[in-house]
Amino acid sequence: MSSSRTLRLISFVTWFNVKMLLSSEFFILLTFISPLIFATLAFFLFRSGGGTAGQTLLYVALGAGMMGVWSTTLFGCGGAIAWQRWEGTLELLVNAPSRYDYILVGQTFGAVVFGFYGIVATLAWGVLLFGMPLEATFPLLLPLSLLAAIVSLGALGMLIATTFVLYRHANALGNLLEYPIWLVAGLLVPVATLPFWVRPISWLLAPTWGMEAIRGATIGADPPILAIAMCFILAVAYYVAARVTLVFVLAKARRDATLSLQ
C-alpha cells in the first residue's frame, strides 16, 4: 500500500470514528459534559484550599481538561473495540485486506482528537465562570505541546486497544484504569507530591508528559522541551509495542476464536 493510500486510510478511519462517537449520547456526555463537571469540582476544591491565583486556576482547568481527554481516550479506543465486537464488525475489520494496525491508528486518533475538545471546554468554562486569566508563557510552544500530547495519548490508546481485541472483558480493566491514571499522571496534583515509588510509573505514562508539556507552555517557568520530547519518544515506544502485541494478539485470536465472542 502506498504512503498516500495509507494516509488516506488512516484519515478516513479517523473521520469515521469521530462520526460514530458524535452519534453516541454516552460519548457526548463523557466528552462535552464531564470535563466541565471535573473542572467545577476542582475549582471549588482549590478555592476552598486558598488557591485563587490565576495560574492556579489555569493549572486546575488544564488538569480537569486532561482528565476528560484520558477518559475519552480510554473509552474511545478500548470501548470502541468492545462495541465493534458486540456489533459483529470487529471480525470484518480484522479480515479486511488493509493492515489492522492502520485501522487502529485511525480509530484511536479519532477518539483522542475528539477528546481534546475537553481542554478547550474547561478553559472556556474557567474564563467565563471563574474569571480565570487565559495566558501562555510560551505561546509558540503551545501548539507543539498539544500535538505532542495528542500523538502520545493516541499511541497509548492504541496499545490499550490491542489488548481489547483479544479479551472480550477487557472493558472492565479499562474502567479500572481511569481514576488511577488521573492521580498517577499528575492531572489533579503534581507528580512531585506523589510517593517516590509511584514516580517511575508516572514517567512511563503519556498523560504525565502531555500534561507537563501543556502546563509548561502555559504557566511554566522554562520551555517544556523535555516533556515534548518525552511525548514523542513514548509515542514511538507505544506504537512499536502495539505493533508487536498486535501480531501476537491477532494470531491468538485466530487460534482461540475470540473475535466473534460477545
Added chain:
Amino acid sequence: MASAAANVPAIEAVDLVRTYQTHTGVLRRRPMTVDAVRGISFDVRAGELFGLLGPNGAGKTTTIKMLITLLLPTSGSARVMGFDVVRDTTAVRQRIGYVFGGDRGLYDRVSGVDNLRYFAELYGVEPSEQKRRIGALLELVGLTGRENEKVEGYSRGMRQRLHIARGLLHDPQVIFMDEPSIGLDPVGARELRHTVRSLVDAGKTVLLTTHYMFEADALCDRIAVINAGRIVALGTGSDLKDAIAERTIVEIETFGVTDEAVERLRGDADVSAINMEERDQSQILLVQSDRGAHITQRLLSLLGDTRVGKVVAREPTLEDAYVHLIATTGDDEARSARAASVQ
C-alpha cells in the same frame, strides 16, 4: 509461495480439523475439547455455486471461518484461489467477500452509504472507483434512495442487502455466504436467491451455507451435507435425492402426538427415519420407509389414540434426503463431538 493458476480450484479444503478449547463449571473449571470440524475435504470449481448444508452446530460456520482466514485450522490445509489460508492471509482476503446473515456486522448509528464508504476504504477500492461502485451495488441490491438513512432504521431484509453490497465492494472472485437468508421474509429470501444466482452468472464463485433445503436445491450446483463436523454426502441435488429414490415418504398430520407414539413409530423395523414439523395446532410427521405406501395402515395403528388429520404418501424431496442423512449419521457422532474429551 503459492500462486493462483487458471485451473486450480477456487476453494480447496483437505482434511480440515478444528477443535475448540473451552471449560465447564464456575468454581471448579474443567477443561473441555469440542471437535467442531473433524476432517473435511472438498473443492469448489471456479464459477460454481457450492452449498454447505447442515443443522445448527454442524460445523458450517467454523469451516467458512477457516477458509476466510479468521480461524486457524487445528490440522489440515485449505487454499482459496491457490493461496494458503494460513500463510497467505492478505492475498486470500483481497480475493474474497464474506456475507453473513442476521442483524450484526453493520454500523447501526450511521447511514448505509457511510457503511459502504468505510468498507470500500478498508477493502482498498480505488478512490476514483468508490462512488461508481457503491452506486452500482446499491442499485444491485435495491437500496437506491434509502442509502442516506441510518442503518438502525433498516428492516432485516434491507440490512441483509446492505451486507451483500458490503461483501461485493472490492469485486471479489470468491464470495462466502453464511446463512444469508436467515430471518428474511419469503419475498426477501426470493430476491436474495435471485441476487446470488446473478453473481454466479457473472462468473463469481459462491460458497453458501444454509439449512433451508429448498434454497440449496434451487441454487446450488453441488451440495455437501455436513453433520457433526463431517461431510456425510456430496453431490448434486439429484445425486442426494437418488440415494433415497426407492423410498416413500408418508406425511401424517397429527394433533397432540406424544413422544411415546413417535418412539413407537421409530421402533418399527420398516421405518428408516422420522422428522416432525410443528404447526400452530398440529404436527406433521414425515416418515421414511422402503416399503412404499403399504406401511401406512400400520403406522396409523402404531399412533394409537392420537387424533390424525390428512395422510399423504409421496416421492422423496431433497429435504427428505437431508433428514435421512442427518438421522443416520448424526446422533452418535454429534454426542461424541460435543463431549469429545473431557480431560
